[in-house]
Amino acid sequence: MPTPERTSLDEIVDAAARLLDEGGPSAVTMQAVAQAVGVKAPSLYKRVRDRETLLARVGERAADELTARLTAASDDLNALLIAFRRFGHDRPEAFRLLFTTVVDADRLAATSAPVLRATTSAVGEKHALDAARLLTAWATGFVTMELGGAFRLGGDLDQAYDYGRAHLVASLSNAHDGDRPAQGS
Template identity: 50%
Template sequence: MPTPERTTLPAIVTSARELLEERGAAGVTMQAVAERVGVRAPSLYKRVRDRDELLRLVAEDAASDLSRRFAATDGTITELAHAYRAFARAHPMSFRLVLDSDAAAGAFRDVADPIIAATKSLEAARLVTAWATGFLTMELAGAFRLGGDLDEAYAFGLETIVAGLDRAR
């Protein structure tokens, strides 16, 4: 009789993503994931080739999460930008991993398509994404040290960019 399966690939990816958020990318080790899912580390290799593949799967899962958040919006630049910020604030380490083009390249098109559709051009999508990513990276790093309301600052920046794009069309 074959040995029963003790874990699944979705459980492994979920556990790895939890570890990513708790400990950062360096904390996502095969040993730590194995302990989290209740198996020995060698058992993970039945499902995942190596740590690089595991991080790729985690990045794809995070990108899918972001895509679902985008799909739940009305598809406007404003709503997409707010969903992007909510994702980054809820999952800061996943946000950083999704930006790693090597790790998330396979899933990135699903994230990019709604932004391109909302902005109506790749150039405009890059502008919005670069601004929002820069803002969020600084926010998550605690780099805004001059005080003020970051929610208001984000809304102001977003409104300014949307208005500029509207004028440019």
């Protein structure tokens, strides 16, 4: 008679995500996850090949969560940027994990779909990808620096993010399909 299953892949990934949120990637060890789900570490290998695979699963879930948040923002560029930053604040370690090689590129690319829909609506199809890259690069850079404590000159970071967001959205909202800034502008 086979041994009864004591834990599921979902429970394992949930535990790993909690450990990630609480202590960063170094806290996600097979031993710690096993303890969190009430099994011995070797039992985890029935569900996941290794720690990297487990982190990849956690990253997939994080990408899915970010995609859902961005989708809920609809085609509103402001709401998109707010949702993106909120995800970074709510799940800083998962946010950081998204930008590592452990997360499947196709899964992460799915987060682009709501951004591309919104930028297509704002600037048209011709420059939608350029606009999406602009928004994503700016927001990722800002949130990454913010989470890392890199803004050391003082000031209100909420206000700074709102300033940047408002100016980016306004510039894209006023864009005309086919218009590009002149080189060197």
